[in-house]
Amino acid sequence: MPKIIVEIMPKQDLLDPQGKAVSNSLHREGKKEITAVRIGKRIELHFDREITDQDLEMAKTQAANFLSNDVIEDVVAVTKED
Amino acid sequence: MKIGVITYPGTLDDRDAQRAIRLAGGTPVPLWHADDDLKKVDAVVLPGGFSYGDYLRCGAIAAQAPATKEVIRLAGQGLPVLGICNGFQILVESHLLPGGLIRNEKQHFVCKDQKLRVENNQTSWTNMFEKDEEILIPLKNGEGGYIASDETLKMLEDENLITFRYLDGNPNGSLNDIAGLTNKRGNVVGLMPHPEHAVEPGFGPDTKTAMRSGIDGLKFFQSVLQQVVNA
Secondary structure (H helix, E strand, O other), X not given: OOXXXXXXXXXXXXXXXXXXXXXXXXXXXXXXXXXXXXXXXXXXXEOOOOOOHHHHHHHHHHHHHHHOOOOOEEEEEEEEEO | OEEEEEEOOOEOOHHHHHHHHHHHXXXXXXXXXXXXXXXXXXXXXXXXXXXXXXXXXXXXXXXXXHHHHHHHHHHOOOOOEEEEOHHHHHXXXXXXXXXXXXXXXXXXXXXXXXXXXXXXOOOOOOOOOOOOOEEEEEEEEOOOEEEXXXXXXXXXXXXXXXEEEEOOOOOOOOHHHEEEEEOOOOOEEEEOOOHHHOOOOOOOOOOOOOOOOOOOOHHHHHHHHHHHHHO
């Protein structure tokens, strides 16, 4: 099924409490070599037909305006996957 | 005086907001998120809760609702709008107020009676307060940490757009102790604490005078009623 993948991460300079909790847990298990964990989102948009360039543009617009909030997050990738 | 209260899927405090409006002397008008007819109300409250289960981001999906789109349009024309807690999150996601709200610094849901200082009493929803008045109203949130860019924070400070600051400790890590904001016009106010839970003696926060006697929240609703009457 053709789909567009949108990947979103919390901004670098922002505390990511979820990542921090996971990182603390890994440290408790002795994985001291892991210096940090950051957790973002992967959003899949499924299509019922071939994805056009316009679809990709639309997905980029939605990623910037609705799927992410640029105050707290960065869109790191919007890619097509067949 | 008709004040609309929008109910979204997952809203919790719409009835409390309606009750607060009634106690302040106004007529509450229930509004539905999927309906873009705001029934000619004189002001709107976006109540607290977990609209759309906080999916995607708190308030993000509610910001796209037909009723919210109409609120955004009319707020631009001066309609008084108060966003409480999840309503505040909806206001920032709608870009009616700047910045964003993230998970509390210590990651825990916080529920307590919170002291605030009124920083700006020149808005539609705060004109019955004294400047620098200290008030006590309940706070209950998991994602109430206010953040914004340095540039936005400077603008908020310089233009006196911070309406409330947390006193006696910052419960959620909000930058500059920000508990609530207004827009330049002063008709849109958003805050994390819940004024609608401090409007009736016997049901509010404990005060020095008596248990559960705190009614500092009532002035929010009286403020907007007074403004609408004078307009």
